[in-house]
Amino acid sequence: MKSRRRPYAEQRPRDLGGGVWSVPVPIPGSPLGYTLVYAVASPRGPVLVDAGWNHPDAWEALSGGLASLGLDVTAVRGVVVTHFHPDHAGLAGQVREASGGWIAMHESDAALVRLMTEYAGDRHDGFQSDMLRRAGADPGEVRQAVGDRPAPPALPDRELRDGDLVDLPGRKLRAVHTPGHTPGHICLHLEDADRLFTGDHVLPDITPHIGIYPYDRDDVDPLGDFLESLDRVGELGPLGASMTALPAHEWIFPDVAARAAEIRHHHEEKLEQLRALLARRPEPQTIWEVAAMMTWNRPWEDLSPMVRGMAAGEAAAHLRSLEASGLVRRLPGVDPVRFQALDS
Numbered sequence: 001m002k003s004r005r006r007p008y009a010e011q012r013p014r015d016l017g018g019g020v021w022s023v024p025v026p027i028p029g030s031p032l033g034y035t036l037v038y039a040v041a042s043p044r045g046p047v048l049v050d051a052g053w054n055h056p057d058a059w060e061a062l063s064g065g066l067a068s069l070g071l072d073v074t075a076v077r078g079v080v081v082t083h084f085h086p087d088h089a090g091l092a093g094q095v096r097e098a099s100g101g102w103i104a105m106h107e108s109d110a111a112l113v114r115l116m117t118e119y120a121g122d123r124h125d126g127f128q129s130d131m132l133r134r135a136g137a138d139p140g141e142v143r144q145a146v147g148d149r150p151a152p153p154a155l156p157d158r159e160l161r162d163g164d165l166v167d168l169p170g171r172k173l174r175a176v177h178t179p180g181h182t183p184g185h186i187c188l189h190l191e192d193a194d195r196l197f198t199g200d201h202v203l204p205d206i207t208p209h210i211g212i213y214p215y216d217r218d219d220v221d222p223l224g225d226f227l228e229s230l231d232r233v234g235e236l237g238p239l240g241a242s243m244t245a246l247p248a249h250e251w252i253f254p255d256v257a258a259r260a261a262e263i264r265h266h267h268e269e270k271l272e273q274l275r276a277l278l279a280r281r282p283e284p285q286t287i288w289e290v291a292a293m294m295t296w297n298r299p300w301e302d303l304s305p306m307v308r309g310m311a312a313g314e315a316a317a318h319l320r321s322l323e324a325s326g327l328v329r330r331l332p333g334v335d336p337v338r339f340q341a342l343d344s
């Protein structure tokens with residue numbers, strides 16, 4: 001199927017009706033192209049859902065795009081970010097400086113931002129290379145996969161929990177905790193208009209990266225959380241109807257429940273394929289070996305060390321989920337960590 005995704009150059013700020021606007025904000029150098037930042041009107045200034053990547057061109061697009069819709073970035077009441085990733089939270093700090101508004105995010109992502117702020121530079125590089133080595137990457141790959149990272153986003157002024165209403169006078173915008181892509185990812189339900197801002201949780205064509213960090217963690221199950229979060233958004237809204245989704249990338253689409261079910265199915269198939277792959281290997285496999293066996297959008301040999309690292313994170317999340325369901329086991333006390341299929 002041919003993607004309906006259009007390049008950033010063809011995107012325009014839009015009035016979506018009912019006091020909701022969208023502004024495409026470019027992500028320099030990314031094939032994803034742009035983040036859709038949304039503004040929701042209130043009598044005391046608009047609230048933004050996400051803010052975009054921290055770059056002068058992105059700031060230009062955001063402030064200029066808002067102005068073209070009759071909105072002033074200095075009048076923004078606050079920014080609620082769906083999750084801490086740089087293409088969503090990156091510009092939140094600059095919006096706060098320009099407007100004096102607040103920044104809100106889920107408490108679990110706020111905790112991560114605090115950790116990233118404390119754990120910057122060389123200390124982080126050491127942690128990262130050690131994790132890659134334990135996953136089975138060879139020393140050359142470890143060296144190349146540890147690299148520049150964007151600065152952590154601004155710390156939030158407000159922390160949200162599941163079910164909290166965002167400070168948006170005269171309207172009802174509720175945080176729905178949808179962990180998976182990040183531990184504190186939230187969707188935002190505009191209850192008075194029955195629209196759902198889905199962030200990266202449910203996108204119309206692509207699926208979000210679901211990883212685990214560090215890769216050999218065994219006390220969390222982000223993919224399991226993600227699948228539950230997909231069910232959750234399918235159950236929101238008026239009985240028998242499904243809501244329009246306003247995602248952070250690609251395009252706006254109807255029927256969030258149908259798309260959520262499709263994504264769930266995709267991961268269930270991927271889990272079963274992975275279990276079957278492992279069952280055919282007599283030897284226990286490292287995370288790196290498992291990642292190399294899985295199907296990606298390009299052959300494993302053509303993936304850059306950085307992308308291989310992300311693929312390994314995704315493989316690790318799938319292994320962990322299979323382990324949590326009792327279909328796979330990790331060998332005790334081996335380094336690098338190795339996994340083996342269990343007879344089912």
Ligand SMILES: [Zn+2]
Pocket residue numbers: 083085181200
């Ligand atoms: Zn993201």
